[in-house]
Amino acid sequence: MSGNSASTYKDLDAIVLGAGACGLMCAVQAGYLGKKVLVLEKNDKPGAKILISGGGRCNYTNLYASHQNFISENEHFSKSAFAQWTVQDTISFFETYGISGQEKTLGQLFPTTNKAKDIIKVFTDICEDFGQSIRCNSEVQKVISVENGFEVTFKDSVTGNEHQVYAPNVVVATGGLPIAKMGATDFALRLARQFGLNLTSTAPALVPLTVTGKDHDWYEQLSGTSIFSRVSNHKISFDENILFTHWGLSGPAILQISSYWRPGEKITIDLLPDSNIVDLIEEERNHSGKKLLASFLEKFYSKKFVEAMKKYLPVDKNLASLSKDDLLSIEELIHQFSVKPAGDKGYDKAEVMRGGIDTSELSSKTLEAKKVPGLFFGGECVDVTGWLGGYNFQWAWASGFVIAQNI
Structure with missing residues (x-):
């Protein structure tokens, strides 16, 4: 993980906001394609929600996941992402890095080690191999459109210093409103509004x-x-x-x-x-x-x-x-x-947020905002909410993969 000063982040293909499941997958998949990203994470470690999922064991996908296991105002929206990144792709990806799955009830797949931290280690190791920077303790203050891209201002919560970084693409993977004590905020929703995107009504789900x-x-x-x-x-x-x-x-x-x-x-x-x-x-x-x-x-x-x-x-x-x-x-x-x-x-006891960025604002094939080229949204902040049991992870992995192909 990089502790570089912000001035060293040159020639980025994208700035990824949030080192959760979607943001980490996006960084890794971008690395495979030779693209350079900077991941900004508010918490002091990546993958805070991954760590607590499935009672700390992380049910990282579901064998039966399809668009029918998701709630959205457009039930067809997730079909394209799930065609591009399937459940088998998730299983194969983790198996390549030594994590095999064991099925518990109703198709839920857990790592045989039963440790969520093993899932996170896969991503942090690959990011290190590709030279992708994950910068923790970095709270994004603002995102503005500039010529040919975006300027992101973030504050280092350890030093208190503010930094500006630039990239042609910004990926918003900051999650939803659960769970505040783990750093959840309405950042993605505020940013979407700032750029004139519609939201669907939000509420606690799996609660x-x-x-x-x-x-x-x-x-x-x-x-x-x-x-x-x-x-x-x-x-x-x-x-x-x-x-x-x-x-x-x-x-x-x-x-x-x-x-x-x-x-x-x-x-x-x-x-x-x-x-x-x-x-x-x-x-x-x-x-x-x-x-x-x-x-x-x-x-x-x-x-x-x-x-x-x-x-x-x-x-x-x-x-x-x-x-x-x-x-x-x-x-x-x-x-x-x-x-x-x-x-x-309420959100403190909810597993996920229902609703979010209106899917009609995004391309289903790329997850790019139709009105704002270069701005992508993935994971929980989008109006695609899965059932309990690994479904939301499958959406996070798939959306991270799709975005990486298009930044």
């Missing part, structure tokens, strides 16, 4: 949902309880675990649906998605009608959860004495558990 009011205590008492469920709204459904928390609901299925949820809407949870609870009760009571509903439900759920169900269900009745109305209540609660979240836990 836990909150429950307040009269039901809050019921959720709180279940904190830590995890149940495999089908969570759905009018747009989509996900089959994964939910997790009850002190503030409401989390877990993979909730994080997934949160990207599609809007304030004021309800979500429906099927707490036993692969069976019909009434059929199972009928079958059981043919053998053992005296069994209490509570004992029967403990075959599927924890004691704590069954105890909490007392509020809604006759768990102390035996199966033989359950009425039609009882069975209807049980079926509705188990298969159509309805929740109207009060809100979400």
